[in-house]
Each structure stands twice: as structure tokens, then as C-alpha cells.
Amino acid sequence: MNRQTLIQTLPKAELHVHIEGTFEPELMFAIARRNGVGIPYASVEEVKAAYDFHNLQSFLDIYYAGAEVLLHEQDFYELTLAYLQRCRDDNVVHTEIFFDPQTHTERGVPFATVLGGIRRACLEAEQQWGITSLLIMCFLRHLSEDAAFATLEAALPHREHIIGVGLDSSEVGHPPAKFERVFAAAREAGFLTVAHAGEEGPPEYIWQALDLLKVSRIDHGVRAEEDETLTARLIAEQMPLTVCPLSNLKLKVVDNLAAHNLRRLLQRGVCVTVNSDDPAYFGGYMNQNFNALVQALDLSTAEIKQLCENSFQASFLSETAKAAWC
């Protein structure tokens, strides 16, 4: 079996995908028209041409603008169902989806509207295709600690539908330490924790995510390699990194995929996983990320299998469910 077929065939879990980052331009235009919301592009081609980023912030500016089109429960449902269809196509059998409530509540869209639409699609995908999902609510780190506390408060009535909290948005200048207290309150309320760290930010942010936020996974974490003690700790603790190769390429975290450290980290024994992050913006869903990696890094069959197995081991599935896939 060639490696492309192997990638297609193996069951996989996705652990790092922002639902707002799966908003394909075609759907964005359709929902914008339906909602009577203007977008500053004349065509899908113009939108795609604007997706030329030089760093994380240049992407986030466009990503938040795109999300402004989303107003109603039906919009969040259609967005999520379209992503889950891609999961079905790529044989992603389990997904842990990030959503950014503040991007929507700040515009007056109720928390329950966002969650309701996402959940309806997840339930339908499980019934129709057997794809399981868990939801992780992210705090926007460029906003205040108070705003994060208000978001946590809004989530409490929906506690049973949200497995964990995360931390995303502009990394540099907004260290995990800023959210130590809100993460403590979230853990107290029963949420698991994850955080973006070491995407553009320094290894120190990864230390903080581990020691102050007590995360179960690090999202990205590719800059860990700059700190040998930290890398040794990630290996010893089998702390997963949810790595996003095409994202790292598009946001210029790496100059080219051949220079990506994913294979080195994997060979050293770090529990690395492959994920799509914001696939509508970065040019690929799960299997496109895998295929691009195979091309650039010449991953072996055993390495591809290890990455797929890691995706389940690092997931928030029960041990029984993990065992069924590994």
C-alpha cells in the first residue's frame, strides 16, 4: 500500500481544529448573503487571494472578520456539518473541536446559539457517520482575564457539553500566566485544560502552560525544541503536542515544510500529533497535512502509523474507546 493510501485508510483523531477556521469562502458568501452581512471581497477568488499571511496576527485579523458573518444557530450548524463532512472524507473518526465564544458573544450572539448549532451538527455526524466529537471552548488571550472569567461563567450551564477549556489568539505578549486564575477556576468546575503555546511564543510559555495552567496537551509547542530540558520533560511525561504543519507553513513559523521539526520530535519520543488548525485558511484538512508532511519529510509507514496512534492516545476519549482504535 502506498503512503497516500495508508493515510486515507487509517482511522485518525483530530485534536486541534478551530471551527471558525473551517469556514470555506463559498459557505461564507452564502451565509453572508442570507444574513445581509457585507464582506469586503467581490468573489471567492478575491477571498482566497487575501489569504497570504506573514505571521499569526495577519491571519487572525482576517479570521475574526470572516467570523462576523455567523449570526444564527443554523449558521454554526452548517459550518460544523461542513467540517464533519471533511472528517468523513479523510477517515477522521473522532474530533475535538475548538470554538471561540468571545468572537461571537462580543457581537451580541448568545453563547447558547453558538454551542447549539455546533452540537446539533456533531450529534448528526455521530448518528449518520459514527464520527464522535468533543468540544473545547477557548479563551481569547488578547482579551482580559475578566472577559475570560465572564466567558467561563457563561459556559457553566453548558458544562456537560464542553470537555475542556483552551487558550488561543495572539500569543506573544499574552503569556499563559495571565490566565492562571481563570484556568484554576475552570479546573475546579471540572474542565480539562489545553493551551496554545510555543507557536510564535518562547519555550517559557510552554513551561507556564504546564506548570500554571496544568494542561493535558500543548497546542503547537514546536518551539519546545529550543529548550533541551523542556523537550526532555515532554518526552518523560508523554505530554502531547498537537502540531499543525500547514498552519506553521502558512504563518511562517517555518520557512518550508522540509525544515519542520515534527519528524525529529517524533523520533526523539515526543507524543506528536498531526492536525489542521484552520484548514479553510491554510490549504488543507487532515489528510492534506499528512500528505504534505510525507512529501517534505519522507515519513515512513511506521511513522505515519505512530502519528495516527498518538492522535487517539492524546485524545480525551475513554481508555476503552482509545483501545478500540489503537
Ligand code: ADE
Ligand atoms: N486561533 C485560530 N487559529 C489559531 C492559531 N494557529 N494560533 C492561535 N490562535 C488561533
Ligand code: ZN
Ligand atoms: Zn490553533
